[in-house]
Amino acid sequence: MKSLKNHISLIIALFTVLASVQIYVAVDRTIAAYETRLKDDYSVIVVANKAFTTEELKSMSSMIERSEPISTTQVLDRLKGEMSQKNLDLLRLTLPKFYRIYLNRYPSPKEINNLQRLLQRNPTIERVEGFAQTHDTIYKLMLLFKNVVQVFSLAIAAVTSLLILKEMRLWQFQHAERMSIMALFGAPVWLRSAVLFRLAIVDAIIATFILCLAFFLIDYYGFLITQLKAIGISVQLFNFVDDALRSLGIALGISVALTFMIVIFPNEED
Amino acid sequence: MDKVIIAQNLSLSYKEFETIISKASFSIDTGSFVFITGASGSGKSTLLKSFYGAIEPKQGQLSVGGVNMNRISTSKLNFLRRHIGIVFQDYKLIKEWTIEKNVMLPLIISGYTSDVSGSQVQKLLGHVKLIHQAGKYPLELSGGEQQRVAMARALAHNPILILADEPTGNLDEYSSSVIWSLLEGANTQLKTTVVVVTHHIPEQLNIPYKHYHIDAGNINEIA
Ligand SMILES: Nc1ncnc2c1ncn2[C@@H]1O[C@H](COP(=O)(O)OP(=O)(O)OP(=O)(O)O)[C@@H](O)[C@H]1O
Ligand SMILES: [Mg+2]
Numbered sequence: 001m002k003s004l005k006n007h008i009s010l011i012i013a014l015f016t017v018l019a020s021v022q023i024y025v026a027v028d029r030t031i032a033a034y035e036t037r038l039k040d041d042y043s044v045i046v047v048a049n050k051a052f053t054t055e056e057l058k059s060m061s062s063m064i065e066r067s068e069p070i071s072t073t074q075v076l077d078r079l080k081g082e083m084s085q086k087n088l089d090l091l092r093l094t095l096p097k098f099y100r101i102y103l104n105r106y107p108s109p110k111e112i113n114n115l116q117r118l119l120q121r122n123p124t125i126e127r128v129e130g131f132a133q134t135h136d137t138i139y140k141l142m143l144l145f146k147n148v149v150q151v152f153s154l155a156i157a158a159v160t161s162l163l164i165l166k167e168m169r170l171w172q173f174q175h176a177e178r179m180s181i182m183a184l185f186g187a188p189v190w191l192r193s194a195v196l197f198r199l200a201i202v203d204a205i206i207a208t209f210i211l212c213l214a215f216f217l218i219d220y221y222g223f224l225i226t227q228l229k230a231i232g233i234s235v236q237l238f239n240f241v242d243d244a245l246r247s248l249g250i251a252l253g254i255s256v257a258l259t260f261m262i263v264i265f266p267n268e269e270d
Numbered sequence: 271m272d273k274v275i276i277a278q279n280l281s282l283s284y285k286e287f288e289t290i291i292s293k294a295s296f297s298i299d300t301g302s303f304v305f306i307t308g309a310s311g312s313g314k315s316t317l318l319k320s321f322y323g324a325i326e327p328k329q330g331q332l333s334v335g336g337v338n339m340n341r342i343s344t345s346k347l348n349f350l351r352r353h354i355g356i357v358f359q360d361y362k363l364i365k366e367w368t369i370e371k372n373v374m375l376p377l378i379i380s381g382y383t384s385d386v387s388g389s390q391v392q393k394l395l396g397h398v399k400l401i402h403q404a405g406k407y408p409l410e411l412s413g414g415e416q417q418r419v420a421m422a423r424a425l426a427h428n429p430i431l432i433l434a435d436e437p438t439g440n441l442d443e444y445s446s447s448v449i450w451s452l453l454e455g456a457n458t459q460l461k462t463t464v465v466v467v468t469h470h471i472p473e474q475l476n477i478p479y480k481h482y483h484i485d486a487g488n489i490n491e492i493a
Contacts, residue, residue: 177364177365178364178365178366181362181364181375182364184322184324184351184356184358184362185351185356185375185376185379186347186348186349186350186351186352186353186354186376186379187348187379188348189344191378
């Protein structure tokens with residue numbers, strides 16, 4: 001374990017890359033979960049002269065998931081005392097139909113406008129209220145946050161990859177003597193560098209394991225999750241099958257690719 | 271008779287305007303035993319290097335084991351080297367490996383299973399009287415012991431050609447005689463071609479040999 005220090009720096013570098021990718025994924029997932037919540041709460045109000053079935057409304061836009069009529073009796077009941085029954089009956093007859101339309105995803109302001117225009121093409125529809133101006137600000141902030149995280153994780157991945165490359169040059173230097181002796185006895189490149197590949201693979205596995213452990217602890221102690229629950233989002237920050245496998249793939253991919261790079265450009269041998 | 275090494279007008283040098291071996295023509299018969307002598311710095315090690323492809327001919331032709339060494343490809347060179355056993359003047363043992371594993375190196379490279387190579391290594395360590403040191407590391411051994419490890423490694427894969435650079439340079443008379451009889455045995459029993467760089471040709475040798483002397487870049491056969 002002479003080279004424990006080298007191991008640690010490679011493992012930390014790989015872990016950093018994995019963590020930044022995972023944070024990106026978790027943010028993405030959180031926003032998706034928040035979108036579902038917003039979608040469930042969000043509806044468009046349609047005012048029409050004629051009765052529509054859900055199917056009729058659905059045929060107007062693929063975004064529409066379901067609709068429900070808004071009953072007017074409650075409003076009319078409130079007016080009972082102030083109006084005569086005759087006038088009330090007249091009002092009931094002339095009153096348009098109100099519908100609440102739920103969508104299958106949370107729309108962007110542009111999508112709301114499009115939907116509005118689409119529905120209003122129908123002459124029997126009088127008014128469509130999309131509430132585009134009250135479009136969720138938290139949501140916009142989250143999208144901004146997502147973009148920032150994306151840029152950061154890319155930058156971190158690039159910088160750390162360079163660090164890993166430097167680290168492996170160091171390994172190569174340490175192993176150069178052994179590798180050149182092996183070459184003098186006719187060992188092909190892959191055999192000479194087998195040790196480097198083994199180190200790279202072992203470190204990738206360890207880095208992935210540490211990532212799993214970190215997210216397990218976050219899960220176990222309920223950091224973040226409780227805060228997210230508070231704003232009505234339930235999301236899995238780390239999936240111990242899919243995410244673990246993807247992380248392992250990324251770690252192996254980076255470390256093995258970089259090992260290949262230093263093996264393809266070898267030191268001069270004696 | 272077959273030739274394992276053929277040199278025609280072979281010139282060797284490290285730098286542009288320098289000549290270490292100059293237009294040498296000679297050949298080494300398959301299965302023969304050859305000594306190379308010469309003053310320090312005369313180019314003996316350099317000549318051996320050209321035989322295992324660590325230095326390319328500056329001019330002229332060189333072929334080893336039927337392979338042309340001028341602009342040889344890496345894969346061909348690797349193949350050739352797997353059939354050569356080299357004892358380096360500075361031993362070149364792998365510091366991080368045990369003595370046992372060092373001797374096993376050529377067998378690992380040739381892909382022998384561990385039980386085959388294990389018994390071969392035990393046999394060779396027995397020959398060079400180092401069984402009791404098998405688990406140690408090179409830097410824990412004396413110079414002479416390291417040299418004997420290098421000898422055992424050179425013989426491990428039953429090469430067709432052994433190139434030994436002063437293999438007894440650090441050894442007492444008894445250890446030297448062990449090395450000479452090992453080389454003699456490989457030559458007579460396995461028909462291995464042996465090329466040895468040395469300052470003293472041993473008197474005990476019971477086999478015919480050739481003797482080349484390097485002087486001022488020329489290689490002369492001594493009758
Ligand atoms: N790697 C190298 N680069 C440049 N010059 C070298 C190199 N190796 C050897 N030389 C030079 O080539 C000449 C021959 O060296 P070589 O090692 O072949 O001598 P030698 O006959 O083996 O000597 P010795 O008996 O001391 O081992 C020397 O003058 C040496 O300085
Ligand atoms: Mg020499």
